[in-house]
Amino acid sequence: MDPGFSLRYVRDDGAGRRPGTKSRAAAVTGSLTIVGLGPGTAGWITPAAQAALDAATDLVGYGPYVDRVPERAGLTKHASDNRVEVERASHALQMASEGRTVAVVSGGDPGVFAMAAAVFEALEAGPAEWRALPITVEPGITAMLAAAARAGAPLGGDFCAISLSDNLKPWEVVTARLEAVLAADLVICLYNPISKARPWQLGKALDLAAKHRAVTTPVLFARAVGRPDESLRILTLAEAVAAASTADMATLVMIGASSTRLIAREGAAPYLYTPRSVAKMPCATSQGRT
């Protein structure tokens, strides 16, 4: 009476090995772990992620993430450009199939708009023998959690994470999704808000938000959280529309729900938070809410 494919995991060293790993150890010596480095600071790299980095013979990833891992004897770094995720993933799988202990690194969490999905895309399209490899994902602190923590508790209610990049999905899908979550009054975390090749999407998204939410709704621009150049700005939605071009690829943009608000403090930055309680759904108008 428990239908479906039931998986039961055996926890060993906290590194989250999947079932089947041990029984295949004799035949398959290589492995691949997709490791989340968290955003910026070493204080946010979990011990399990660190253990995976320490065990690796080969490190694969976008240059700036690979650079965050110190050089050491026995570790070969394979840094690549930002735009070749599936090629990078295939290279990592190939090395693992040749017996290497490979770590693919992502900033933040590897499962959130990062390398984990690219690895499974490459696995699905690749040679059948790759499927015998032990593949582990080590989660990390994703940007929206770090940004929220720095600001207060803006994710206190229901929320969503949407990538504004239209490289991999039509812009019509992005806008349809934004319309839906705006109407549903979720807090909205925008990943990949803007880049040189995609300069206008964030402005359009914020324009759309201003049609559904009060122009005084708080919007958080959290840039480079956890890095020395970290900065946080809390704007009103109206101000955010005007400031859209000041965001960049290192910025996490968070649009508050109708209940998201500030707690003022004397001589210090306010806290931003969303209460846990919701009385009812807000009513949207085409002129925005007031």
Place this chain on the structure above:
Amino acid sequence: MDPGFSLRYVRDDGAGRRPGTKSRAAAVTGSLTIVGLGPGTAGWITPAAQAALDAATDLVGYGPYVDRVPERAGLTKHASDNRVEVERASHALQMASEGRTVAVVSGGDPGVFAMAAAVFEALEAGPAEWRALPITVEPGITAMLAAAARAGAPLGGDFCAISLSDNLKPWEVVTARLEAVLAADLVICLYNPISKARPWQLGKALDLAAKHRAVTTPVLFARAVGRPDESLRILTLAEAVAAASTADMATLVMIGASSTRLIAREGAAPYLYTPRSVAKMPCATSQGRT
């Protein structure tokens, strides 16, 4: 030309202290940190979170989370019931205002359906002097990231996190939000899916999902991820509807998007993943998709 309240953070020891902390250090000696323990295993507690636990004189939280922190000289534990978040938060703030170094602990991430919002609710309602306290949030691995990592990469596309608890919001709000994100084809992470006091909500939510998504859509029931009794089940949506009552409060339920799928492996559990690419929005029917 940079409107709004601009906050600039100074990173020091990675523990994420807010601006204003240092200038107030002479006047205010107590502090409060809301710490995310991650889900279950010590391998997922970040060094920054561990540092906050090590510095604390007082530990406040729901009993099972407080129990996860080892006893030591100089640390007083204040464990409480699951249902008294704001009282617990007020107690923590009060102790901090009396000069204690207080850590409020949550499982997972404290900002996601956990203690951070409760602390800011208590702060907003409490005495003005509490606002002078240095309050820090230390992020953690939230359940959906851990569950996704164990299963593969089901959060490879846009996704949302919704609490099914109707203790703090009307059920009508929950269903309106579910309808919206189902139509928008987001992967849906359901927190607090079921409890003894709320036995039917998960079944209703899955029924609703079956009206929008194919009955073959993968649904993940990830229970106690990171704990010794961890188990993962990947069901079809039809099977999940039938199995709703087998979930509990320790279960994270994840409903796939239209593109979420399995990668089969011989003799091992399949991987669950959502490709990064979206061709177009799926068309829903009232009979569900096929």
